[in-house]
Amino acid sequence: MDKQTLLSQLPAVNEVLRTKTAQRLLNELPRTIVTEAIRITLDKIRQRILKGDGAEVPSPEQVAQQAASVLWREVIPLMPRVINATGIIVHTGLGRSLLSQKAVQRLIEVATHPCALEVDEVTGERSFRDLRVEKLLRLLTGAEAATVVNNNAAAVLLILNTLAEGREVIVSRGELVEIGGSFRIPEILRKSGAILVEVGTTNKTRLSDYERAISERTALLLKVHQSNFRIIGFTEQVSLEDLVALGRKYNLPVVEDLGSGALADVSKAGIEKEPMVQESVKAGADLVSFSGDKLLGGPQAGIVVGRKDLISQLRRNPLYRAFRCDKLTFAALEATLLSYFDEEQAWDEIPTLQQIASSEREIKRRAQKVSRLLLGFGLPKEAISILPSTSQVGGGALPDQFLPTWCIVVKPKEGDNPDNFAKRLRLGNPSVFCRIQKDALWFDLRTVLPDELNELTECIAKAWVEMGGRTSL
Numbered sequence: 001m002d003k004q005t006l007l008s009q010l011p012a013v014n015e016v017l018r019t020k021t022a023q024r025l026l027n028e029l030p031r032t033i034v035t036e037a038i039r040i041t042l043d044k045i046r047q048r049i050l051k052g053d054g055a056e057v058p059s060p061e062q063v064a065q066q067a068a069s070v071l072w073r074e075v076i077p078l079m080p081r082v083i084n085a086t087g088i089i090v091h092t093g094l095g096r097s098l099l100s101q102k103a104v105q106r107l108i109e110v111a112t113h114p115c116a117l118e119v120d121e122v123t124g125e126r127s128f129r130d131l132r133v134e135k136l137l138r139l140l141t142g143a144e145a146a147t148v149v150n151n152n153a154a155a156v157l158l159i160l161n162t163l164a165e166g167r168e169v170i171v172s173r174g175e176l177v178e179i180g181g182s183f184r185i186p187e188i189l190r191k192s193g194a195i196l197v198e199v200g201t202t203n204k205t206r207l208s209d210y211e212r213a214i215s216e217r218t219a220l221l222l223k224v225h226q227s228n229f230r231i232i233g234f235t236e237q238v239s240l241e242d243l244v245a246l247g248r249k250y251n252l253p254v255v256e257d258l259g260s261g262a263l264a265d266v267s268k269a270g271i272e273k274e275p276m277v278q279e280s281v282k283a284g285a286d287l288v289s290f291s292g293d294k295l296l297g298g299p300q301a302g303i304v305v306g307r308k309d310l311i312s313q314l315r316r317n318p319l320y321r322a323f324r325c326d327k328l329t330f331a332a333l334e335a336t337l338l339s340y341f342d343e344e345q346a347w348d349e350i351p352t353l354q355q356i357a358s359s360e361r362e363i364k365r366r367a368q369k370v371s372r373l374l375l376g377f378g379l380p381k382e383a384i385s386i387l388p389s390t391s392q393v394g395g396g397a398l399p400d401q402f403l404p405t406w407c408i409v410v411k412p413k414e415g416d417n418p419d420n421f422a423k424r425l426r427l428g429n430p431s432v433f434c435r436i437q438k439d440a441l442w443f444d445l446r447t448v449l450p451d452e453l454n455e456l457t458e459c460i461a462k463a464w465v466e467m468g469g470r471t472s473l
């Protein structure tokens with residue numbers, strides 16, 4: 001059949017709307033959305049025919065079925081819920097930290113009721129939204145003052161713009177990092193209006209390098225946590241203590257971008273220690289900034305703690321208003337911080353810390369359960385194994401630290417592409433993200449929540465069937 005004949009036989013939008021599948025969609029969704037999905041689908045089919053790829057004209061019902069998947073992916077692409085089986089605990093692509101139950105309760109309360117966000121309930125007068133959380137942060141970190149903005153990138157930009165616009169900031173060449181998502185220290189510095197003065201070399205920077213670079217144009221000394229990479233071997237960086245001593249000598253503030261920053265000591269979980277905020281404050285840093293949703297395990301936020309006069313200057317910068325957080329962030333952050341007053345409680349209540357601390361035994365138990373359930377679904381024994389592997393903290397923290405873990409490993413049928421299998425899993429509901437290694441799919445049970453094990457199993461079994469595999473489904 002020639003292209004024109006094929007095109008003329010394509011069903012009209014109205015015909016597709018009358019099919020069973022389209023009627024089912026119309027029961028749940030507005031007509032405009034369903035019609036748009038059908039229009040896009042017919043367009044795609046038309047393009048295929050014109051390219052010579054379409055030998056047959058689909059029936060109205062077939063068009064409707066294609067439109068159903070187009071609808072969720074292209075017309076109303078709501079972000080899917082995900083089961084994180086990657087083993088990366090703080091996964092930026094998957095939304096970083098999960099909130100504690102207490103934080104969620106506070107969120108709901110504050111989202112569904114007014115709250116005294118910017119008024120003082122004692123005087124009834126206008127107040128500042130960060131004063132309450134500041135009290136918590138002062139107690140937890142030992143700092144004089146604190147404030148919170150939208151994320152740590154904004155915090156760093158705000159600090160540099162407030163304290164160093166038009167002046168020089170001294171940074172070690174070993175700390176000129178790119179965090180990902182176009183956050184590069186040299187570029188942020190430039191955007192802030194500050195002038196970067198690089199000192200030392202990639203692997204070695206000494207205190208004398210900083211000292212030689214100090215002039216009347218210097219505004220501050222900046223220390224950046226290397227976060228997502230490590231320089232090993234012949235290396236030297238200046239400690240915060242030494243930098244603080246130098247800053248005092250020349251009356252220059254020392255600012256530390258801690259990156260993740262932790263309030264609890266993660267070395268308790270058997271990995272290397274991540275720098276703690278309290279220790280930077282104690283070492284005398286004038287300002288310390290860190291993320292709310294990395295190791296802290298709270299909502300997205302950029303937290304700054306340090307000297308009272310400097311925090312006041314940050315608050316007076318017009319950018320502060322542009323970077324301010326909403327009441328939901330404050331509510332979740334308050335509740336998260338509250339857990340840290342008793343460190344045991346923090347490890348118990350905060351999901352990010354729970355996942356770091358999960359024991360191998362508990363993780364293996366989850367893997368055994370999933371394996372049992374998969375066999376129950378009729379997946380062949382030889383396709384499934386339970387193997388040891390390693391998880392990562394993620395979020396740019398501790399890149400060289402690996403937590404021992406257990407995975408369910410599913411080997412696709414002979415000749416099947418593991419990438420296709422993984423794609424089907426990602427397109428499921430909920431969507432499942434895992435690792436591909438040695439032509440198999442690895443599901444790390446450390447980052448899968450205990451109440452997701454049944455769902456995970458069903459998703460794997462469903463994708464197995466879609467790949468043409470046999471089960472007892």
Ligand SMILES: *Cc1c(COP(=O)(O)O)cnc(C)c1O
Nearest residue numbers: 151152153179227259260291396
């Ligand atoms: C992650 C990170 C940032 C950015 O923090 P966000 O909260 O993601 O904006 C900045 N600096 C360092 C060193 C980081 O690790």
